[in-house]
Amino acid sequence: MQVYLPIAEMPVNVLLMLGLGGAVGFLSGMFGVGGGFLMTPLLIFAGIPSAVAVATGANPLIASSITGTIAQARRKNLDTKLGLYLLGGGAVGAFWGVLIIRYLRQIGQVDLFVSLLYVVFMGAVGSIMLVESLRALRKVRRGQPAAKRTGRHGWMHGLPFKTRFPASKLYISAIPPVVAGVLVGVMSGVMGVGGGFILVPILIYLLHVPTNVAVGTSLFQIIFVSAITTVLQAAMNQTVDIALALLLMLGGAFGAQVGAAAGQKLRAEELRLLLALLVLAVGLRLGVDLVLPGEIFSVRSAGF
Amino acid sequence: MFSRVAAIARKLTPAVLAGTLALIAFSSDASASANIIEAGAAQNQFYIEPSYDGTSIVLFGAVDRDRLKGEPFDIAVTLRGPVQPVVVWKKDRRAGLWVNSQRLIFDGVPNYFAVLSTRPLDDIAPLAERDRYELGIDVLSLPIRDEQKNAPSKLDRSEFEAALVRQKKAAGLFVEEARAIDFFGVSLFRTKTFLPAAAGPGLYVAHFYVLQGGKVIGDATARIRLRKIGIEARLSSTASEHPWLYGVIAVALAAFVGGATSFLTRRT
Structure with a gap:
């Protein structure tokens, strides 16, 4: 069954797009990453023009992250206060990110820069998580309890503006969450993604937020980042395809429910291991393209 | 006159269509001022609906046999879509990575271009004549934008053009088909091409040429509009x-x- 997309100006297979949305939604509900880092590459792989794929990728994430956030909130896995601090930084960061992208476009190396960012970040984040989660799993298997986070005092605890985040059981300075927000905002502005795959590890490993709360809070933040991205893309580039987004979000809405339930059944360590493998796989796939391209020439409409 | 014919033609079988056309083209007006070729499209308007997945385009016409003096002749039809600027990037290996290094901007690339003919184009007309009327993908003019930064040298440009043509052909957007013209009787002909969904909305122009002795001796035009509704x-x-x-x-x-x-x- 085919449907013609009004903005992308091409027909797509309805079932393929529903399935694609469902798969990304499943991951979104399970890991608390928006899935933007998967959505955009998958859309391009399915033949959607890259301008439309980049602009439309964020739109269905709004739906799946709302569904995911509500599901997580019911399980008390949402720290609204922490989410708002992250958002404050994120708004500033996203603005900087858009400025950086504009500069890169002027010098003509957006594609390379974005690919390299993906590869470097996903490689680093994926490897760190992989090592850590394997170590944690081995401990669990030996019968020792998983490492407790309480009572740790790093350099971050010497910072001022100490604030209590009851949902995360944290009493830390407000500066690290805001800085993390800015960093993720810059990334999402530059890479066109919600930034969950960077935010979740930062929350878990740097701020010591419990894994489940990190997942819920990251989803909460992604709602707003992807809403801002969608409006800006529609206004600036006019390449958001609502018909495509609708297919993706209908598939994704149900995928997110299944994912959230599956995430609840898995151990936190196993969840982190799976996410690590997924992040590494996508990073590796993009890295391969940089080293062994299939076609040396790329043809693109100059209008986009 | 031809819009009326086209409206009727949509509903008729080729045989009836042939008879109707013959009547219109020659019975009433066979004076010296008549065109040597007259042509049109079976349907001038196509609509893009949610179920749109490309469409067949049927073109037809008639030649004045008397003015061809019984000598052999050929028909060639070109159909071209709206033009748009296109960028072709070439990757180069730098420090182990394949990086976009050079680009060439083409200013007016038709998003669809088909050449349909009675015989292989090289047998119909010499290169100079084909070049003049853009009869063939190899002679399609693809103008390059002036004053480009990082543009490849003139010598290297042909590989950018070749890459563009190769990818357009692979997508079914550049088409060349010989022996694609069907005749009904002596003067009526019909041809058909498929417009893939990737060829977007806009104005499509069909040029019909009659060739004799390697020269174009007459031509006609038809317009087709494809739009979203x-x-x-x-x-x-x-x-x-x-x-x-x-x-x-x-x-x-x-x-x-x-x-x-x-x-x-x-x-x-």
């Missing part, structure tokens, strides 16, 4: 005319779907 048209006009509103609608729609899903799953 209904929901397709409304969405794309909102996206371009009210972009901020469109963005807000996109967000609201997503918020509604997300909220509704939560509501539904809570109930069950």
Whole structure:
């Protein structure tokens, strides 16, 4: 069954797009990453023009992250206060990110820069998580309890503006969450993604937020980042395809429910291991393209 | 006259169509001022609806046999879509990575170009004549934008053009077909080509040529319009005319779907 997309100006297979949305939604509900880092590459792989794929990728994430956030909130896995601090930084960061992208476009190396960012970040984040989660799993298997986070005092605890985040059981300075927000905002502005795959590890490993709360809070933040991205893309580039987004979000809405339930059944360590493998796989796939391209020439409409 | 014929032709079988056309083309007006070729499209308007997945385009015409003096002749038809600027990037290996290094901007690339003919183009006319009328993908003019930064040297440009043509052909957007013209009787002909869905909306122009002794001796033109209607048209006009509103609608729609899903799953 085919449907013609009004903005992308091409027909797509309805079932393929529903399935694609469902798969990304499943991951979104399970890991608390928006899935933007998967959505955009998958859309391009399915033949959607890259301008439309980049602009439309964020739109269905709004739906799946709302569904995911509500599901997580019911399980008390949402720290609204922490989410708002992250958002404050994120708004500033996203603005900087858009400025950086504009500069890169002027010098003509957006594609390379974005690919390299993906590869470097996903490689680093994926490897760190992989090592850590394997170590944690081995401990669990030996019968020792998983490492407790309480009572740790790093350099971050010497910072001022100490604030209590009851949902995360944290009493830390407000500066690290805001800085993390800015960093993720810059990334999402530059890479066109919600930034969950960077935010979740930062929350878990740097701020010591419990894994489940990190997942819920990251989803909460992604709602707003992807809403801002969608409006800006529609206004600036006019390449958001609502018909495509609708297919993706209908598939994704149900995928997110299944994912959230599956995430609840898995151990936190196993969840982190799976996410690590997924992040590494996508990073590796993009890295391969940089080293062994299939076609040396790329043809693109100059209008986009 | 031809719009009326086309309207009728849509409903008729080729045989009836041939008879009708013959009547119109030659019975009433066979004076010296008559064209040596007259032609049209079976349908001048095509609409893009949600179920649109490309369309066949039927073109037909008639030649004046008397003025061809019984000598052998050929028909060639070109159909071209709206032009748009296209960028071709070439990757180079730098420090182990394949990086976009050079680009060439073509200013007017038709998004669809088909050449349909009675015989292979090289047998119909010499290169100079084909070049003049753009009879063939190899002689299609692809103008390059002036004053480009990082542009490849003149010598290297042909490989960019070759890459562009190769990818257009692979997508079915550049088509060349010999022996694609069917004759009904002595003077009536019909030809058909498939317009893939990737060839977007716009004005498509068909040029019909009669060739004799390697020279074009007569030509005719037909226009076909492909446009979005209904929901397709409304969405794309909102996206371009009210972009901020469109963005807000996109967000609201997503918020509604997300909220509704939560509501539904809570109930069950």
